[in-house]
Amino acid sequence: MTEAQTHAPIRTLIVDDETPARQWLRTLCARMADVRIIGECATAAEASRTLRTTTVDLLLLDIQLGAHTGFQVLDGVAYSAVPNLVFVTAHDQYAVRAFDRRAVDYLLKPVREDRFRESLERVRRQLRGGMTSEIQSAVRETIMPLEQSLLSLRSHGYTERLVGERDGAYRIIECHKMVSMESEGNYVRVAEEGVAEPAIMRGTLQGLAAILDPEQFVRVSRFAILNLSFVERIERDADSHLVFILRDGRRFAVGRAYAADVHRALRMG
Secondary structure (H helix, E strand, O other): OHHHOOOOOOEEEEEEOOOOHHHHHHHHHHHOOOOOOEEEEEEHHHHHHHHHHHHOEEEEEEEEOOEEEHHHHOOOOOOOOOOOEEEEOOOOHHHHHHHOOOOOOOEEEOOOHHHHHHHHHHHHHHHHHHOHHHHHHHHHHHHHHHHHHHHHOEOOEEEEEEEEEEOOOEEEEHHHHHHEEEEOOOEEOOOOOOOOOEEEEEEHHHHHHHHHOOOOOEEOOOOOOHHHHHHEEEOOOOOOOEEEEEOOOOEEEEOOHHHHHHHHHHHOO
């Protein structure tokens, strides 16, 4: 028995709007003893619905899906629910964006069998080193009460710890170490002091702003909250708008709708 056959089947969803492309991926999957196709989708909406209701270990995802994109499929699914992801596309210009979404691999059409086998081996390593979607689902059910309890751990009415996800695992985040929080679709990307890889949290900036200490955190735009402890300096641009420069060199312009709140937070009058 091969190593692949000793592991649980890799539950695979194929998403492509072209019938020949789906057929070829189905053929390639059939040649892998440990791959089990659990569905095929031709539209972004259908794929999002399937991901929300079906256990999936591997998502083979085209980028161009008619009037929509594969990235929109991911936007419709909770970050922690996205399975191992392999983009399959005729377009090479989306590779950087794909790997920003934690893609395991990026295959260009027409997909060669040797490249497909190589990609599947990467997926197997991910599954061996991480969690299958069944286990992830069980962990999410366990972690939700933990998230809620941590949200209730507050000093002077404000949260001290939160729960985020990084490298396929849940992490407790100390709020005083959070450098910035940036909104990305249905989740928030959190940069932490001394940690290279950002953590991902479910929720919105509005929800975070309500539970974070306003003496320490300031919302500067629709897309960002900053920890004032990590602000190196504040400048004005050519239009006299405030710009926050963090110690790591990142710059955040203050949105017009948030200018008054920022001035109050900084006691600038």
